[in-house]
Amino acid sequence: MTVESKRRTMNINMGPQHPATHGVLRVELELDGETVVKATPHIGYLHTGIEKTAESKLYYKAIPVTDRMDYLAPMSNNLGYCLAVEKLMGIEVPEKVIYARVLLTELTRVMSHLVWVGTHALDIGAMSMLLYAFRERELIIDLYEACAGQRMMTTYFRIGGLAYDLPKDFDEKVNKILKRVPEGLKDYERLLNDNKIFRKRTIGVGVISAEDAINCGVTGPILRGSGVNYDVRKATPYCGYEKFDFEVPLGKNGDTYDRYLVRMEEMKQSMRIAKQALDGMPEGPYRAHVPGVVLPPKEDVLSKMESLIFHFKIITEGFKPPVGAVYQAIESPKGELGFYISSDGTNKPHRMRVRPPSFVNLSALPKLVEGNLVADVIACIGSIDIVLGEVDR
Amino acid sequence: MKEKLREFIESNFKEAVIREDNFRDQQSFYIKREYLYEICEALLNNSDLDFRFLSEITSLDWLGHEEEKAGRFEVIYILFSLKHKYRFLIKVRLPGDNPVIDSLTPLWQTANWLEREVYDLMGIEFTGHPNLTKILTPDDLEGFPLRKDYPLTYEVPQFSYNKEEPPEVIL
Numbered sequence: 001m002t003v004e005s006k007r008r009t010m011n012i013n014m015g016p017q018h019p020a021t022h023g024v025l026r027v028e029l030e031l032d033g034e035t036v037v038k039a040t041p042h043i044g045y046l047h048t049g050i051e052k053t054a055e056s057k058l059y060y061k062a063i064p065v066t067d068r069m070d071y072l073a074p075m076s077n078n079l080g081y082c083l084a085v086e087k088l089m090g091i092e093v094p095e096k097v098i099y100a101r102v103l104l105t106e107l108t109r110v111m112s113h114l115v116w117v118g119t120h121a122l123d124i125g126a127m128s129m130l131l132y133a134f135r136e137r138e139l140i141i142d143l144y145e146a147c148a149g150q151r152m153m154t155t156y157f158r159i160g161g162l163a164y165d166l167p168k169d170f171d172e173k174v175n176k177i178l179k180r181v182p183e184g185l186k187d188y189e190r191l192l193n194d195n196k197i198f199r200k201r202t203i204g205v206g207v208i209s210a211e212d213a214i215n216c217g218v219t220g221p222i223l224r225g226s227g228v229n230y231d232v233r234k235a236t237p238y239c240g241y242e243k244f245d246f247e248v249p250l251g252k253n254g255d256t257y258d259r260y261l262v263r264m265e266e267m268k269q270s271m272r273i274a275k276q277a278l279d280g281m282p283e284g285p286y287r288a289h290v291p292g293v294v295l296p297p298k299e300d301v302l303s304k305m306e307s308l309i310f311h312f313k314i315i316t317e318g319f320k321p322p323v324g325a326v327y328q329a330i331e332s333p334k335g336e337l338g339f340y341i342s343s344d345g346t347n348k349p350h351r352m353r354v355r356p357p358s359f360v361n362l363s364a365l366p367k368l369v370e371g372n373l374v375a376d377v378i379a380c381i382g383s384i385d386i387v388l389g390e391v392d393r
Numbered sequence: 394m395k396e397k398l399r400e401f402i403e404s405n406f407k408e409a410v411i412r413e414d415n416f417r418d419q420q421s422f423y424i425k426r427e428y429l430y431e432i433c434e435a436l437l438n439n440s441d442l443d444f445r446f447l448s449e450i451t452s453l454d455w456l457g458h459e460e461e462k463a464g465r466f467e468v469i470y471i472l473f474s475l476k477h478k479y480r481f482l483i484k485v486r487l488p489g490d491n492p493v494i495d496s497l498t499p500l501w502q503t504a505n506w507l508e509r510e511v512y513d514l515m516g517i518e519f520t521g522h523p524n525l526t527k528i529l530t531p532d533d534l535e536g537f538p539l540r541k542d543y544p545l546t547y548e549v550p551q552f553s554y555n556k557e558e559p560p561e562v563i564l
Contacts (some may be wrong), residue, residue, distance in 0.1 A: 043528065392529060
């Protein structure tokens, strides 16, 4: 007589209060010993209804809301929203705005990746990385503060231009970043690239093939880590990216280590773009001149009657775009960030939809972790680089 | 690419297309809902066009609007061709009393969560979806927040001294 042995699995909740889930993410894990049989992410703990909020606000007043989605890359969110509204209205922005926007969003990418490399290394045991990464990030935050007066929630890009002109010591501050960050990157690479523990915990962990990655819709460094050449900046250039010379780094194996390499290389390319943008920065106005749609510069509001009237009208009544809908995608540090804005001809958006890269990337988590060890779940979540503010919106 | 795609859709699915829209140089096709799955499958499997990437599913509510006559809800699919670097939109109109459409999850894994979100916030049902449950809102929340007839109110606190008083409507 034989007794059929039944495989016993154990269910365990990881999160929502877990330091390595980078926010309030709960992953329901079904474990067989130490192997993950099934992983189900549960999200929605941070849902604030940003899309619904934007429907009740004038077009201008939704910009500060977008900052709060991906709070590690506020300028990218601003850029996506402003570009979408500009596309809807058919506004052309001055050359200087294009260069300033490119420069600042590229520094945003570096900033977001620096937090990522620090926290990801911390998750898998390299404690000191966090402190080094935050040291370099501080320089970029200083630049934000000089530009927008805010360290994180900048709201610096406005429809048709920038909130204020660039500060006087802008060049000096950017040059300092361009000098210090590459030095920092060299240090990190020395600390991590050949680090035995880091390599053991990342090589071959959380592998996703190119086909699966495309089918799961993941974008950004995860997709490129699997060797798929899709970068919105190259594929469908926006905001003048076709003028800049840079390369799109690609991985081979699609594992956590490749995603790390891709992000490190991306930071170097971002520094390259930032340098080109700084060198080519033209003089000129920092806002487009579109009366009744784009806010006039503050100096004019204080000295010219007409500008004051327009300012007042835009702030109280807003502007009315034509009926129609546009989709604008940008390459945020996390992947393809899209804004779908539908207008019904009134001064408020009929629908504002965000295509959050973290949300779609997170939906591929079960593919990454199933069959791996439970300790690797942390490495996988870290390598996706999620921000729960953006996942839940 | 624009003409190529138009030719492909018109030669294979002539009866499915209601109209084509090119607002701001962005191609979108309004199609009948019965044909959605077929068209997407054909686009996915056509190696020449190579629409292997589904970037987005979202929805609109036209309640109280002139557009409502053509169907209250609108589901929008955004497809991207990695080979041609081309993006276009498919839009499907659904009636307000029966917002049901085929799920694209068998074709794309991406559709899984995106469709769940549309179901959760807009109340559109996807037939053939493996796990059509709420994703963002709490389990005890009734209604679909992104519908236009869902009022924008203050958040109802779970534990509050004035829980019995109804929340004030902002909009």
